[in-house]
Amino acid sequence: MEAHEYPNGEITILWKPKLCIHSGVCVRTLSKVYNPKARPWIKVGNATTQELIDQVAKCPSGALSIKKDVPTRE
Template sequence: MDTHEYNADEITVLWKPKVCIRAGVCVKMLPKVYNPIDRPWIKTENATAEELKDQITKCPSGALSYKLNS
């Protein structure tokens, strides 16, 4: 399955577009990070790793996940 990776210092955000239901929870919670009009549409540098982890756990479809960078 297609997975897009968006790297930051401490965390990498993983997005699976075919799983995404476009609920918009990510955009509502962190609009400075998630902007579907922009490319790239995820700008991890605009939030802390903790903010990203908190938002990702609320993704209703599971399309967003993360891995910690070592």
Template sequence: MKTNEYSNGEITILWKPEKCIHAGICVKTLPKVYNPKERPWIKPNNASTAALLDQVSKCPSGALSIK
């Protein structure tokens, strides 16, 4: 399974596109970080590490995780 990595220098967000159910929670919670219309679509430098950890923990499909 493909995994994309996006780092802010402190943590790395892992995204597994095949697991993503497009619930939209990430985009609604942190729109400055997650923008599906842009590439890269995840910009972890646009939020605090604490905010990223909190948001990733709410991903319903498990497509987002932290390394």
């Protein structure tokens, strides 16, 4: 299933549109991050990593999930 990725350097939010039931929990919980009228509609830089993790855990459909980013070594 296709997922759109929104990284912030620590985590990546994965959004699977086919699973999304448009309950609006994301927008009501973190409106500074989720704006369905904007492109991109998820702006991960507008919240802390912990705020994003806590919000994604409330997604009723599982359309939003978290992937931890692996730091690169130089």
